[in-house]
Amino acid sequence: MQTLRDIRCIQRPGIAEFGWGHPDPALLPAEALAQAAALALSRDWRSALVYGADQGPGCLIELVRRRLGRLEGNMPAADQVMITGGISQALDMVCAQISRPGDVALVEAPTYHLALRIFRERGLRVVAVPGDSQGVHVDAAEAMLHMLQSSGERVALLYTVATFGNPTGSTLAADRRYALAALARREGLMVIEDDAYGELWYDTPPPPPIFNLTPAGPIIRLGSYSKVLAPGLRLGWMLAAPEIVRRCATSGVFDSGGGINHFTAHVVAAFIELGLLDPHVERLRTSLGERRDTMMTALARHLPSGCTWNPALGGYFVWVRLPANIDGAATLPAAEAAGVSYLPGERFFAEGGGHHYLRLSFSLLPLEQITEGVARLGAVLRRA
Ligand SMILES: Cc1ncc(COP(=O)(O)O)c(C=O)c1O
Structure with a gap:
């Protein structure tokens, strides 16, 4: 029997979900x-x-x-x-x-x-x-x-x-x-x-x-x-x-x-x-900015040399370029087995390409899970 779902993003236990570009429910007012x-x-x-x-x-x-x-x-x-x-x-x-x-x-x-x-x-x-x-x-x-x-x-x-x-x-x-x-x-x-x-x-x-x-x-x-x-x-x-x-x-x-x-x-x-929107956006900037900082620090600490990424000045995402011998889509099953997920870069190219990229979203997870997820990603990429 088909199970009907109420929501779209189901966080799988044990996986740091960097694939979903969604806000952390804790940030919803x-x-x-x-x-x-x-x-x-x-x-x-x-x-x-x-x-x-x-x-x-x-x-x-x-x-x-x-x-x-x-x-x-x-x-x-x-x-x-x-x-x-x-x-x-x-x-x-x-x-x-x-x-x-x-x-x-x-x-x-x-x-x-x-x-x-x-x-x-x-x-x-x-x-x-x-x-x-x-x-x-x-x-x-x-x-x-x-x-x-x-x-x-x-x-x-x-x-x-x-x-x-x-x-x-x-x-x-x-x-x-x-x-x-x-x-x-x-x-x-x-x-x-x-x-x-x-x-x-x-x-x-x-x-x-x-x-x-x-x-x-x-x-x-x-x-x-x-x-x-x-x-x-x-x-x-x-x-x-x-x-x-x-x-x-x-x-x-x-x-x-x-x-x-x-x-x-x-x-x-x-x-x-009621004057609620501006202070809410202000709080989001603070909270998401902390998540961004945490992800940046973790990337610098855990990703192997040959990986580069953008500074993420706003929004939800970090775009990581992998070394030429690592394919984002091919590495995803190993990453999920190790407890971390992301979106492979090729999905974002209308006419092909992007095999050596992946998108990480820092909007969904709390700080400690961001750090842990990036550490797992680093270990997977080093093995790849
Ligand atoms: C660039 C961009 N445009 C549009 C959307 C979807 O917007 P909405 O929820 O307003 O339909 C997203 C959601 O991830 C997005 O990243």
């Missing part, structure tokens, strides 16, 4: 969310429990605008904001609106592996653009765009996790952000900026979002409450040109069901109104 839910229901339950406005509830749209304005000095207009069911839902929705099957999606190499599935399920052909520790090469993206166009292909979008990216943790340098915004404007290339991790910086804030560099340009910025509040909320926001927001909000799904996750949106609005 259950009591504060209960307080917010009580407020959302007590002050106006009729507004919270009916079908919601297609673009999302005005109360949350206003709070998102004002918070971004305060944090970034750039307040989007109300018709540039839409409440989404998180970045995954927004990516699928945007693809449905701006692309046709057979179009090309340009992505970074490597990139967030599960976005690749969403693009492919929408019939897009995924083409990888090379990058380095400073993010995607904008010149290469431009050359690729022209080459594809001259062979008759339609490039629907360029997708980038520009800030503390998944899987590398790297951030698109400020000059490349300006260059990418200029390319988008010049060529009418739709850039989708996945900003899942932008608020989770541990040393210094990242450069400005690409969207803010050209608010009237063809940029769509996607934010999420999954990483800064709780993934189970299934809530996020989209910033885009009013025409894109209108097209998404008037699509059949919204026409039939109203705004997405409407009650949750009211709870998050109450959470922000």
Whole structure:
């Protein structure tokens, strides 16, 4: 008989799970969310429990605008904001609106592996653009765009996790952000900026979002409450040109069901109104920053020579490069037998490669398990 599960990530006993890019449940603000839910229901339950406005509830749209304005000095207009069911839902929705099957999606190499599935399920052909520790090469993206166009292909979008990216943790340098915004404007290339991790910086804030560099340009910025509040909320926001927001909000799904996750949106609005979000994000930065430090120290102590990794200035991940004779996927069974797991690098490459990399997430485990897990990984890699 099939066993039905309630949750996605099951931590296997005895294994240090570095594979899941999920927050430690200990970091989820259950009591504060209960307080917010009580407020959302007590002050106006009729507004919270009916079908919601297609673009999302005005109360949350206003709070998102004002918070971004305060944090970034750039307040989007109300018709540039839409409440989404998180970045995954927004990516699928945007693809449905701006692309046709057979179009090309340009992505970074490597990139967030599960976005690749969403693009492919929408019939897009995924083409990888090379990058380095400073993010995607904008010149290469431009050359690729022209080459594809001259062979008759339609490039629907360029997708980038520009800030503390998944899987590398790297951030698109400020000059490349300006260059990418200029390319988008010049060529009418739709850039989708996945900003899942932008608020989770541990040393210094990242450069400005690409969207803010050209608010009237063809940029769509996607934010999420999954990483800064709780993934189970299934809530996020989209910033885009009013025409894109209108097209998404008037699509059949919204026409039939109203705004997405409407009650949750009211709870998050109450959470922000109660002044709970900023201190929570601050606590996350401290706690995740400690986990990052612990992982860095453990990597330096336990990984054999020939392994290198990024400094992980924010987000959830460390991207480890292995010596050329070690394959991440082939080594995984031995690693799990030794009590540590990770994601092999090849999953993040749209067109192959990445065999000598692995992604470690420091967001799920407490400090002592991070240290122990990295020690086990070091022992496995030394044997390999
Ligand atoms: C880069 C990136 N984008 C999107 C998501 C998923 O976002 P959401 O939970 O808002 O759908 C993740 C989750 O791991 C991610 O790493």
